[in-house]
Amino acid sequence: MSDRDTDTTSESSYRHGRIKKSPSSLTNLSGSSGMASLSSVSGSVMSIYSGDFGNVDVKGHVQFAIDYVEQLKEFHIFVSQCKDLAIADVKKQHSDPYVKTYLLPEKYKLGKRKTSVRKKTLNPVYNEILRYKIDKALVKTQRLNLSVWHNDTFGRNSFLGEVELDLGTWDWNDKLNKQMNWFPLKPRTPAAALELENRGEIKLALQYIPQPVGGNKTPSTGEVHIWVKECNDLPLLRGNKLNSFVKCTILPDTSRKSRQKTRAVAKTTNPVFNHTMVYDGFRADDLKEACVELTVWDHNKLANHFLGGIRIGLGTGKSYGTAVDWMDSTLDETTLWERMMSSPNTWVEDTLPLRMLMVAKLTK
Numbered sequence: 001m002s003d004r005d006t007d008t009t010s011e012s013s014y015r016h017g018r019i020k021k022s023p024s025s026l027t028n029l030s031g032s033s034g035m036a037s038l039s040s041v042s043g044s045v046m047s048i049y050s051g052d053f054g055n056v057d058v059k060g061h062v063q064f065a066i067d068y069v070e071q072l073k074e075f076h077i078f079v080s081q082c083k084d085l086a087i088a089d090v091k092k093q094h095s096d097p098y099v100k101t102y103l104l105p106e107k108y109k110l111g112k113r114k115t116s117v118r119k120k121t122l123n124p125v126y127n128e129i130l131r132y133k134i135d136k137a138l139v140k141t142q143r144l145n146l147s148v149w150h151n152d153t154f155g156r157n158s159f160l161g162e163v164e165l166d167l168g169t170w171d172w173n174d175k176l177n178k179q180m181n182w183f184p185l186k187p188r189t190p191a192a193a194l195e196l197e198n199r200g201e202i203k204l205a206l207q208y209i210p211q212p213v214g215g216n217k218t219p220s221t222g223e224v225h226i227w228v229k230e231c232n233d234l235p236l237l238r239g240n241k242l243n244s245f246v247k248c249t250i251l252p253d254t255s256r257k258s259r260q261k262t263r264a265v266a267k268t269t270n271p272v273f274n275h276t277m278v279y280d281g282f283r284a285d286d287l288k289e290a291c292v293e294l295t296v297w298d299h300n301k302l303a304n305h306f307l308g309g310i311r312i313g314l315g316t317g318k319s320y321g322t323a324v325d326w327m328d329s330t331l332d333e334t335t336l337w338e339r340m341m342s343s344p345n346t347w348v349e350d351t352l353p354l355r356m357l358m359v360a361k362l363t364k
Contacts, residue, residue: 058161058187060084060122062099062148065180066165068136068172075139077101077130077146079115080180085122088150088158094120095150097160101130103142103167110134111332111353117151133331142167148185157233161185199308199354200233200269202246202294205347206312206340208287212280223280224250224292224340227347228262230272231296231354234307243299244271244307250279251291251311251326252319264299287341289319291327296354308354312337325358 063080079099088095098117103110110132118124132139147162163183171177210222228246236242245264258279265271282290291313298305314337315329329337332352339348 056086056088056150056158056160058159058185059086060148060161060185061182062146062161062163062185063180063182064099064146065178066144066167066170067178068139070136073133073135075103075132075134075136077113077144078180079126079128079130079146081123081125081127082148082185083123085124085148085160085185087122088152088160092120095122095158095160096120096152097122097124097148098151099126099130100147100149102145103132103134103139104145105143111330140168140170147188159188162188198233199235199356200231200296201351201353202231202296202310203229203349203351204294205229205349206292206336207347208282208340208344210284210344220283221280222282222284222344223278224282224287224290226277226279226292226294228273228275228277228294229349230270230274232270232351234269234271234296234298234354236269237298237305237307238300241300242267242269245297245299246273246275247295247297248277249293251293251313252289252324284341287337288314288316291319291329292337293326293357295357306357309357310352310354311357314338330355 060082061084062082065078065080067076067078068074069076082097082099085095085097087093088097096117096119099115101113113130113132115126115128115130118126144165144167145162146164148160150158150160152158162185164186205227207225207227208222209225212223226248228248231244231246234242234244243264243266245262247259247261249259260277262273262275265273291311293309293311295309296307298307310333311326311329312333313327313329315327315334317327318324319327330352332350336348336350336352
């Protein structure tokens with residue numbers, strides 16, 4: 001038996017916002033499908049709010065190569081190894097390093113990529129390829145930011161150094177540039193830290209049910225189920241205090257009635273919600289025009305503070321023929337929505353980075 005909380009917002013049409021609360025049989029769904037047991041993906045918590053990155057003096061080198069693979073239309077980063085890294089865990093005299101990459105300034109459109117973690121070593125060997133699906137013309141407008149981090153059990157990951165390459169001035173035809181090269185790791189400036197501000201991640205699953213059983217009497221409309229599982233590495237805005245919850249709105253409907261939220265989970269940067277939200281009144285064509293806005297908030301008595309969000313839709317910039325600024329899904333967000341649309345009656349899951357959003361304003 002799954003231990004998920006379930007919300008059901010039943011609407012005769014999601015566009016008209018007419019709502020009645022109805023019980024859901026979702027809690028009877030088995031959580032043993034393997035989805036609930038997937039290991040959480042941990043990212044880094046940049047201590048930009050406390051003004052440090054774990055107080056580790058940067059040293060050492062990283063060996064990697066980059067290439068653009070024309071046949072696949074992919075930018076590849078071959079991460080080979082690091083040597084002589086700084087010690088992050090002073091008590092145990094070792095580090096648990098991993099490598100993370102962003103393409104700047106479009107990091108939210110393209111997302112971050114990470115290697116696996118290597119335990120108890122200052123000379124980790126990875127031999128992993130980090131891939132971005134991107135046109136070559138766009139690659140030439142980017143900077144590659146590659147950073148090394150110590151993976152901390154309690155989410156306080158330490159910055160171990162970084163390398164930045166300007167891909168606009170990179171000589172793609174030089175064969176030496178396709179070979180593995182050693183690069184010295186450099187400390188991060190506060191300005192760069194702000195640009196690379198990490199808001200954590202959200203793990204969720206989506207399902208579109210075209211013809212719900214025993215529910216809506218009009219068989220032409222279906223339901224979208226949103227299973228908010230957990231968040232990882234949320235930023236701390238108030239010292240060590242955090243009391244987070246997730247809000248959901250299905251745009252273009254911004255009515256207050258259509259908004260659902262999870263319970264608040266206190267005292268952790270890695271809250272587990274296991275909360276399912278159900279919206280009905282969806283025709284297949286509506287999925288192309290709608291967008292799921294999930295936002296994460298830190299709740300306290302005086303006010304709720306925005307931590308980050310995602311928007312899952314096709315990212316076309318318009319809805320029902322009208323240009324809208326909220327239809328701005330990233331590549332990873334769009335891919336999840338497309339997977340849901342192409343796999344009815346099946347849960348599709350991903351862990352997505354939270355980003356800065358101009359949150360859609362509520363209407364009455």
